[in-house]
Amino acid sequence: MWLGGCLAVALVLRLGAAVAVEQIVSATPGRLCLIEGDASGYWLLGQRLAHGQSYELYDPPRRILRMPGFPVLLAGCQWLFGEALFPTRCVLAALGTLGCAGVYWLGRELVSEPVGLVACALVSVSPPLVVFAPLLLSETVFATAMVFSLIPLLRLVRSPATAVPRWGRAISAGSLIAIATYLRPTWLPIAIVGAVAILWAARGRRVAWIEASLLLLTCAVWLTPWTLRNYQVCGHVVPTTLWVGPSLYDGLNPAATGDSNMAFFDQENLLATMTEYDMDREYRRRAWEYASQHPGRAAELAVIKAGRYWSPWPNAAQFERPVLQWGLLATTMPLYVLALYGFWQRRRDLVFWLVAAGPALFFCLVHMLFVGSIRYRLPADSTLWIAAAMGLVSVYQSLRDQQQREATPWAA
Numbered sequence: 351m352w353l354g355g356c357l358a359v360a361l362v363l364r365l366g367a368a369v370a371v372e373q374i375v376s377a378t379p380g381r382l383c384l385i386e387g388d389a390s391g392y393w394l395l396g397q398r399l400a401h402g403q404s405y406e407l408y409d410p411p412r413r414i415l416r417m418p419g420f421p422v423l424l425a426g427c428q429w430l431f432g433e434a435l436f437p438t439r440c441v442l443a444a445l446g447t448l449g450c451a452g453v454y455w456l457g458r459e460l461v462s463e464p465v466g467l468v469a470c471a472l473v474s475v476s477p478p479l480v481v482f483a484p485l486l487l488s489e490t491v492f493a494t495a496m497v498f499s500l501i502p503l504l505r506l507v508r509s510p511a512t513a514v515p516r517w518g519r520a521i522s523a524g525s526l527i528a529i530a531t532y533l534r535p536t537w538l539p540i541a542i543v544g545a546v547a548i549l550w551a552a553r554g555r556r557v558a559w560i561e562a563s564l565l566l567l568t569c570a571v572w573l574t575p576w577t578l579r580n581y582q583v584c585g586h587v588v589p590t591t592l593w594v595g596p597s598l599y600d601g602l603n604p605a606a607t608g609d610s611n612m613a614f615f616d617q618e619n620l621l622a623t624m625t626e627y628d629m630d631r632e633y634r635r636r637a638w639e640y641a642s643q644h645p646g647r648a649a650e651l652a653v654i655k656a657g658r659y660w661s662p663w664p665n666a667a668q669f670e671r672p673v674l675q676w677g678l679l680a681t682t683m684p685l686y687v688l689a690l691y692g693f694w695q696r697r698r699d700l701v702f703w704l705v706a707a708g709p710a711l712f713f714c715l716v717h718m719l720f721v722g723s724i725r726y727r728l729p730a731d732s733t734l735w736i737a738a739a740m741g742l743v744s745v746y747q748s749l750r751d752q753q754q755r756e757a758t759p760w761a762a
Contacts, residue, residue, distance in 0.1 A: 352467050353454055360450040360474035364443035368484035372436045382435065382486055385725070389486040391416065396424030397433070410621040413583045414592040418576060419532030420488040439484035442491065446483030449494030449732060450474045456501050457736045459508070460705055461696075462743075469739035473732055477681050482728055492533040493729035499526035499537075500705055500733070503544045506561060507701055510552035515560040520548075524568025531573065534729075535590035536716055541569040547704070584627045592626050595633030601655065601720040602637040608654035609665070610721040655722030659714050662686070665723055678724075685731065685738050692740030706737040 375381045383389030391407055398405060399421055406413040424438065431437035453473045458466030473479055483490045502522040523544060530537040545562035552558030573589050580588040596615055600606070603614070620629045641648040658665050662682035663675045689706075696702040710730035717726050 353451075353470065356454070356467065356470045356474045357447055357451055360470075360480075361444065361447040363475065363480045364446050364483040365440060367480050368436065368439035368443050371481075371484050372439060375435070384485060385487065388488075392420050392424060392488065393486055395421035396428055399425035400428040412592075412621070412626060414580050414588055414626060416593070417532050417535050417591060419529065420491060422532075423491060424486070435486075438486070442485070443483045445494055446479065446490045447474075449490065449497055452494055452497035452501070453732050453736065456497055456504065456705070456733070457739060459501060459504050460702060460736060461740055465736065465739045465743050468742055469736040472735045472739055472742075476685075476731065476735065477677060478724075478728055479731060482725075487725075488533050489725060489728050492530060492537070493732045495526060495530035495533055496537060496709065496729055497732050499523065499530050499540070500709075502526065503547070503565075504701070504705055506544075506565075507547045507551045510548070510555070511557045511561065515557045515564070517564065520561040520564040521568050524565040525572060527565075528569045528572030531569075531590070532576070536713065538569075538573075538590060540712075541566055551701075584625065586627050588627070592630040595630035595637070597720050598637040599633040599640075601651065601717075602640050602648060604640065606651055608651055608658055608722050610723070652718040655718050655720075656714055658722030659717050659724065659727050661724050685734060688738035688741035688745075689734050690737075690741070691744065692737035692742075695740055695744045696737075702737075702740075706733045706740075709733050 371384060375383060382393055394407060395405065395416060395418075398407075399418075404411075404413070405418065405421075407415055423441075427438040427441050450470050450473050454466040454470035456466070457469040460466075479490070479493075502519040506516060506519050506523060524541065527537060527541045527544065530540075545566050548562045548565070549558050552561075577587060577589045580586070584592070596612065599614070600610055600612055601608070605611070605614075620632060624632065662679050664678055693703065693707065696706075710727060710733065713726055713730050717723070
């Protein structure tokens, strides 16, 4: 009953956000999203897939620019509903609601039923997660896949097998990690982290080696079609994308500020003389060369990017209005305070820390190299809210226990 109510609220709020976003965006002809840039690229890739065209963008063409997961979803929506944006926003709102159910499930597995329900309630009404749900950006769908990928992995680690390998859980974990990777390539290393965690939890027993190997193999099998396609396109083994180099150089170059500014890419136009693969490697080389020659500035930029990542108020120009600034601050600060208290309450539970804090810390480290923004933290807010729910439940239990102690003399 409580879970159904939370999910109903989550869906209503996200559909309401879809209506609001559609009204704001449609006021400007040709506009697709509140946050321009990536959204138009995703939508165009979806259009090309829906019409059976080659998977590429721009001129010179970039064929391995984005993972295909989100464009495939958008292509499916366009195939079903045409190129109307609002039905697609509603589908994304529904997937965001499914993510709230995943948070409940993960919170229940990680701690308890009450913590799972409270976490679900909190993510259901979290303004940033509500607003982002109908946007044509991959964050919400990735967050849903990320949370569900952690559930079978948690089960494998929390109750290590002693005799018979859990084939279903290992296959589910590998499959869901791969699906999340198709949405956001950053998640791929979690397959290795998960395999190591399984071995650690089972103290290296033979059955754990089978489970870890099966997880990695399943993930590899899911990513094989994309890797083979990329090999045919560029002649190199590329399991994710060829956009790592430019993104890394965006965060590590003489003009870097911690924010994204890809103007250099069009200005230099390396693709006019290089293949997409060579362009990616060239920008990687430049970024690491800059970091090695300017370690102090690289460290300073890392701190700036971390600050942007953990910022309790928006750092995008279109969200600088006071009402939005204060609104996000009023949401984020309780998240941080309650999450810290929740982590303190479970300070001896390493698995809790790995699951609830791990995604946020992992993405933070990644974006201390690339560029920083609260947008990149939002998917990890889903697990941080589990820690916050732990903190809130602990506060409630403490207050209840105190009231009972105070009432005991009178009851006697």
